[in-house]
Amino acid sequence: MTDKQPETNTAPANQQDWVAFLQEKSLPIRNSVLMRLQRKLQDPDASLHDIGLVVRADPSLCLAVVKTAATRHQAINSRVTSLDHAINSLGLNELSALRYQLTPHRLSAKSVAQKMYFRSLAISHHASVQCSKWLSQRKSPFMEESCLATLFYGVGYWFLWQHATQHMCEIQIRIREQQREPQLAENDVLGCTVDQISSGLLQAWGISDLAQEGLEHNEVSNRQVMRQLHRRALDENSLSTEARREVNLLIQQKFFPIKLANWLAQNVDLGWQRPGTIQVVDVINDFLKSNITATQTLLHTTCVAAARLYHVPGTLAPAAELLMLPSSHTINYRLEPTEAETLKLQPALRTAENEPSEPAGPLHNNPIDPEHLQRSTQRLTQVEQCFQQPKEVLRELLSALSRGLGFERAALYIINPRHQSLKTAFSLGFPDQHPVTRFSFDYQIPSLLKQLSEQAKVVSIRPEHRQKVLRFLPEAYQQWSPVNGFILLSVFSDNQPVAIVHVDCGMGGDRISDQQHQAVIKLAHLTSQGLTLLQQRKATAEVK
CATH class of the missing domain: 1.10.3210 (Hypothetical protein af1432)
Incomplete structure (x- = not known):
């Protein structure tokens, strides 16, 4: 196929790169389609409607015609609203000129x-x-x-x-x-x-x-919305009044x-x-x-x-x-x-970025420190007396997870609801050049991270379920998630997502115990509760 080779083989890395790479490229059109178009253009009895039938039959030809017409309309601050509109805007002469600019292709x-x-x-x-x-x-x-x-x-x-x-x-x-x-x-x-x-x-x-x-x-591509649409279609009564109202509005x-x-x-x-x-x-x-x-x-x-x-x-x-x-x-x-x-x-x-190799020798988990865990738990229970800023609460959570519960590694991903994205804010136990320190993700994309951003929860990934769960996580997690499992938890403030935290016992560490799992659930709950109290205190102060 012609027009196939780009000027460089550098890999685009995001939406902006891909759009810049593709927007000036063209698509080949089947030779048989171009021949039919040519016959219609040369037929003195053919109308624009007849030509439109030929154009309408091929998507790539439709795009070429609409793009050309859109360029003309942009000059007069107008928009193309349909294929017929595009064809009538161009007329026979411009359509004939366009025909010779298109790349034919033989299958x-x-x-x-x-x-x-x-x-x-x-x-x-x-x-x-x-x-x-x-x-x-x-x-x-x-x-x-x-x-x-x-x-x-x-x-x-x-x-x-x-x-x-x-x-x-x-x-x-x-x-x-x-x-x-x-x-x-x-x-x-x-x-x-x-x-x-x-x-x-x-x-x-x-x-x-x-x-x-x-x-x-993008919310429409959310699996949860599709489930709600499906439940509405089956006339189930399990939809809440608010969810039913949102779905009804979407359909309209x-x-x-x-x-x-x-x-x-x-x-x-x-x-x-x-x-x-x-x-x-x-x-x-x-x-x-x-x-x-x-x-x-x-x-x-x-x-x-x-x-x-x-x-x-x-x-x-x-x-x-x-x-x-x-x-x-x-x-x-x-x-x-x-x-x-x-x-x-x-x-x-x-x-994919591979995890940097760790120094040779056995990897030891941090010892569990019950006293530190108790102090952190008490401070998270008394947030209004102990903290002024949400970031202080989050750092206390990481400290409790690392020093109190003995997790070797922890990473905190801050959620940006406006851009529907998350990225690493700080980490413990990971080397400076580890990919997790530069991790970012668009959580509009259906994944376990998206589910965590929608509801405060704690998910413990056990070794026996690890491969199945990794299918619902970004590819990076296949590179740095320990075979003995890890935990992902989300914390909220007044029903709004704040952060997702990853903790594990290191690449060569032990399995996460039930005791650690239950303690993480309690810490996550106290953190969300504390962040909500700080938010409410701030709102009250602003009103005064």
């Missing part, structure tokens, strides 16, 4: 990279067709704008499969073989999620404000069907029978106010229609998987060595 049936690239286009096209069908059935306004937003919602996948193929293959391996959460796998490999890259690209190009709004509404948002259609298309990519797909189908059924049999029939027939509208020879469409029995067999997402060699000038995969 290779043996290329895994090409198949996965076109599959990503098919997934977005499938989502757009589903959304169009639902909105038509509901007689909703803004259908053209919503369908275009649905199509471009996953544009990051298109560009990454084309220009960072090895990264996307690695993500597929982690999702399909290591059973990691998709967004967590993306963050491990890319340093951000694909949704964040899609949002950044659309913003850089100035197209589809509606898709950007949906992508930036203009971007909701856009996210819902992409949830369906992305889950179907992993299988029609997987629990996540079945859950989304129930939510769609509730959104359409239909019965489940009719909804399933509608989704299946619409999927088949989408496959007919956008057919790529050699690429297995989601509709084809409807005919298959549930199986462990999956699509081929691994590159052959010969094909991987042709992609070596693409950005290199990031390498």
